[in-house]
Amino acid sequence: MEKCKKISKIAMKCVGVLLTVLGFMVVPTILQKGSNSLYKKTIGNEDINFDDMGPEIVEKKTYGGR
Amino acid sequence: MMDIDTDKIAQEAINAIAEKIRNLKTLNIIVAGKTGVGKSTLINSVFREKLAETGMGKPVTDHMRRIAKKGVPLTIYDTRGFELGKEVQEEVKQEVIDTISKGLATRDINKAIHCIWYCINTASNRIEPEELEWLRELSKDNQITQVPIIIVLTQSFSKKKAQEMRSMLLEENLDVVQVIPVLADDYEIEDLGTAKAYGLDVLIKVMGEALPEELLDTLQNVQIASLEEKKRHAHAAVATAALAAAGEGAAPIPFSDCALLIPTQLGMIASITVIFGFDVNKSIITALLSSTIGAGGATLLGKTVVSNLLKLIPGAGTVAGGAISAGTAGVITAALGEAYISVMELVFKGEMSIEDIGTAKGKKVMSDIFKKQLATSKVK
Numbered sequence: 001m002e003k004c005k006k007i008s009k010i011a012m013k014c015v016g017v018l019l020t021v022l023g024f025m026v027v028p029t030i031l032q033k034g035s036n037s038l039y040k041k042t043i044g045n046e047d048i049n050f051d052d053m054g055p056e057i058v059e060k061k062t063y064g065g066r
Numbered sequence: 067m068m069d070i071d072t073d074k075i076a077q078e079a080i081n082a083i084a085e086k087i088r089n090l091k092t093l094n095i096i097v098a099g100k101t102g103v104g105k106s107t108l109i110n111s112v113f114r115e116k117l118a119e120t121g122m123g124k125p126v127t128d129h130m131r132r133i134a135k136k137g138v139p140l141t142i143y144d145t146r147g148f149e150l151g152k153e154v155q156e157e158v159k160q161e162v163i164d165t166i167s168k169g170l171a172t173r174d175i176n177k178a179i180h181c182i183w184y185c186i187n188t189a190s191n192r193i194e195p196e197e198l199e200w201l202r203e204l205s206k207d208n209q210i211t212q213v214p215i216i217i218v219l220t221q222s223f224s225k226k227k228a229q230e231m232r233s234m235l236l237e238e239n240l241d242v243v244q245v246i247p248v249l250a251d252d253y254e255i256e257d258l259g260t261a262k263a264y265g266l267d268v269l270i271k272v273m274g275e276a277l278p279e280e281l282l283d284t285l286q287n288v289q290i291a292s293l294e295e296k297k298r299h300a301h302a303a304v305a306t307a308a309l310a311a312a313g314e315g316a317a318p319i320p321f322s323d324c325a326l327l328i329p330t331q332l333g334m335i336a337s338i339t340v341i342f343g344f345d346v347n348k349s350i351i352t353a354l355l356s357s358t359i360g361a362g363g364a365t366l367l368g369k370t371v372v373s374n375l376l377k378l379i380p381g382a383g384t385v386a387g388g389a390i391s392a393g394t395a396g397v398i399t400a401a402l403g404e405a406y407i408s409v410m411e412l413v414f415k416g417e418m419s420i421e422d423i424g425t426a427k428g429k430k431v432m433s434d435i436f437k438k439q440l441a442t443s444k445v446k
Contacts, residue, residue, distance in 0.1 A: 031337060
């Protein structure tokens, strides 16, 4: 019984390590593709008002004459 | 109570960031236009590292110099001599086409030309017929290669003139992605005031739409013109990671959720770091982790999640058992990502230095945002 418990604990640890390693190999690529696709979709959904493009004019502060 | 080994996780995060930077594709842009239109100011205002300084760049052809800097995944091909007459313009056009063709022939995305900016000075008040002819011929020769062409109206301190010029160009029906008025630097208008710089964020947005997906990380890494686009991309990375984390939490395979959460959260941290383009060291990641998932303010459930997660790092300890709910995994991942974005935003705006992140002030900012995100998501 004790031996069985030990073996299953070791097996679980091995599976965990294997999954972690696999995760580091596969997950970053999936995340990159997913986030780039999502980013493209969100910019595509926004319209830019080119007709309204122009600079903000910050007026000069004038001081009273001395 | 398990202690959280943030140092170990931070080292994994640094490794993930370094790997992501190594894998960034190189963005190659041709910037064409007459001398004096403001190409150098434009390049230096849009991209980091002040690439277009005097003396930088190697001539690669008679009329083109190549500007690149080690560690920056960006190459600018700057054309020269455009104002020297029709013959030289024809030579410049041929050199542009040849550069595009050579890049394509390598079948290497790092060597292909991804975009052409043609710059016209709004303040010149007119568009030369030769320029229009040049653009038409370039578009014709570009029909097979299909490199996106953007016309940038530089020095657009007059909204009226910029709009007039833009309308004129649009009426020409040139095969270009967009015509964008920009003012790269603030401009003093006598007796009126200062015209504030604008348009560069729109240029980045249009680039984001025009470029292939593989170059979007690079674009955000090298650009300094638009905080909003950096944030938009970073939020997309967080949303993707949170969804992946939720999926991992829902997976029926025992303990798969714990194992996969580590690369998911570290991958997200790496993405955000690369998007903002700052040089981040281990102490900064340690501060991020210790002030969020490692903080005393994290929920008890969050701590249990982290404890389970950490027990699966080789050497960290025995497996405690218990599955993480999909919802909890997603929420904690999102909160971690949003806290990091918020602090990156402060650094970008100059309200905090990158070193400040490791201080009590920086940790408090991250901790507060993390707790707020968790509270909003009603994680108990």
